[in-house]
Amino acid sequence: MGTIHQLVREHGREAARELVPEEDRRLVDLAAEILANPSSAFNITYSGFCLTALPHKALGDSAKWERQGHNVSLLIEPGSLPDGRGGFKQFGVPYGSRARLIMLYLQTRAIQTGCPEVELGGSMRDWMSRMGVPIGGSSYKVVRDQADRISACHLTFSWHGPDAGRGAKFSKESIVDGGIQLYEDDDAQPRLWVDTVRLSASFFKALREHPVPIWEPALKSISSRSMAIDLYVWLSYRLHSLSKPMPITWSALYAQFGAGYKNLFQFKPRLIESLKFVLAVYPDAKVTLEGDGVVLHHSPSPVPEKAPRGILR
Incomplete structure (x- = not known):
């Protein structure tokens, strides 16, 4: 590349x-486009999401999601929200590129402001537009559905091994308190029913202790590709901290990124395709393909040095 x-x-x-x-x-x-982009804008994610990820496709509404990453496990359980008629509606686990973008927005704004309460409204709409996601029509319905899923679900991060201190263990902890509820007004324009949402206390604490910066122009370029987002976030976290080459087998890559693919031989070409897009938007990344998998080499962080000190971890 x-x-x-x-x-x-x-x-x-x-x-x-x-x-x-x-x-x-x-x-x-x-x-x-990436080589010509002078932007120093960056987004933030929690380190746990660099080693595990949301599903790429919808699961059954009652299905749990569990993934194993390097020294970390993630469990996401579906939940319910009020249906407006005195009952409750169950929502499945969030999935796909839109869920990832919403989560990145919430985490970024919380770190930027130093407050777990995150503004929605025009701020979120402007950011999604910068990511190339129109907030209207069928796209709006997808964003609303993923926002509901994020609001309803509960997650557990469990760290183990040498990285056990990298974050709190969440026990059926909501990502946000109060939910993210969207509606359309009389002019059929998307509006937000609430002006702000609040990240749960333990999630916000872990995020502040272990934030990982993601270069915004690169994210925008792959914003519709959920596997590419996962790979980019993973490499942004891993490459600059390596002291020696790290081989990763196809089996290990399949275990981390291959949910939804029945066989390794089906997954492998999809990962290679996604990796090509990631390396195109991460010019300094040093990743080589080998017969048994890939080899990661020490590389500069993709985020410009203008990022505030203390964010690059």
Whole structure:
């Protein structure tokens, strides 16, 4: 992938497009856009989400979600919200790229303000628009559904091994207190029923103690690809802290990122495709493909050095 960035630097975008196979021209476009982007904007996620992740596709409404990462386990349990008619409606576990973006927004704003209470309304809508997500029509319905799922679910992070001090153990802890409830007004324009939401105390505490910065322009470029988001977040967390090359087998990658794929041989080409997009938007990442998997090498953080000191962990 470094070759694509080198081609862009040496020959320019249009010439580089002619020097690669047709299926790689989109990667050249992404690489050129990233190399030309001077932004220092970044987002924040909790370190636990760098090693585990939400599902890519919908589960049954009553299905739990459990994933094993490096020294950490994640359990997400579905929950219920009031249905407005005196009863309750059950929502399944949040999934897909939109759920990931909502979670990133909530975590970023909480860290930026130093407060667990997060403003919604125009602030969230503007950020989602920057990510290329229109808040209207069918897209709005997807965002509303994922917001409900995040509001209803409960999660447990369990750290073990040498990383046991990296975060609190949540026991059926809500991500947010009070929920994120959306509605449409008489003009059919999306509005927010509540002006703010509050991250739960233990989740906010763990987030403040172990935030991981994610470069916003790169996130925007892969915002519709849930596996690419997971890989980018993972590499942003792992690469700059390595002291020596780290081989990761295909089996380990399948265990961490391959939920929803019945077999490794089905998962492998999808991961390679997603990894190409991630490396296109992370020019300094040093990741090599080997017969048994991938090898991670020490790389600079993707976030510009202008990020406030104390955030880069």
